[in-house]
Amino acid sequence: MRPLQAEIRLDHLRHNYQTLKNIHGNKLLAVIKANAYGHGAVRCAHALSDLADGFAVATLEEAIELRQSGIDNPIVLLEGVFDVAEYARIDEYKLWPAVGNQWQLEGLVHHEWQNPVTVWLKMDSGMHRTGFFPHNYAAAYTALKQCKHVDEIVKFSHFACADEPENGMTEMQIEAFDLGCEGLAGEESLANSPAILNVPEARRDWAGRAWLCMGCRRSAVPMSV
Secondary structure, eight states: OOOOOOOOOHHHHHHHHHHHHHHHOSEEEEEOHHHHHHTOHHHHHHHHTTTOSEEEESSHHHHHHHHHTTOOSOEEETTOOSSGGGHHHHHHHTOEEEEOSHHHHHHHHHSOOSSOEEEEEEBOSSSOSSSBOHHHHHHHHHHHHTOTTEEEEEEEOOOSOTTOTTSSHHHHHHHHHHHHTTTOOSOEEEEOHHHHHHOGGGOOSEEEEEGGGGGOSSOSSOOOO
């Protein structure tokens, strides 16, 4: 097997982020989990720090690395915590945790927060990876709303196959999400990279852009590689 080397043009990275943000029309997370998919999270984050509305990572360790390197943009922990003890470090580094199950919710509500916290409350609208089912979502939202340290709640979900426009699954997920969020105030986030390009009704207050889309050679929009 021949060795593979990826060369990242940071000026192209900035161009592609701004292109997708313009298409989306609202705020956009740059998803740089797993060391920016192996391309260097710290370097990529610094290249985007003056443009990005926020970053998204998978683990607490990834977020702390960014904070300690000088990144002060909002950072969302897409998986939330893996142990309730992690809420202390989330509080210390002023991170935005996702909450996608009951034990994460209870741990957050019972933590003695020193700083207000923005929570990303996840709904399982059909992907079946993590998140509250639509019929349980309002109860989880209400529990967070009653926590005096919760500053904002961003309602979000994740699409299973937004890169398959003919599939019909994305439209079903949007309908499930909207029904589950009915009457619940606050910002929303639905669109991933393919949904930004293909599904205008998924463009809400926030979107998340995966790294690999930024180098896509087959995109119909002017991406740089």
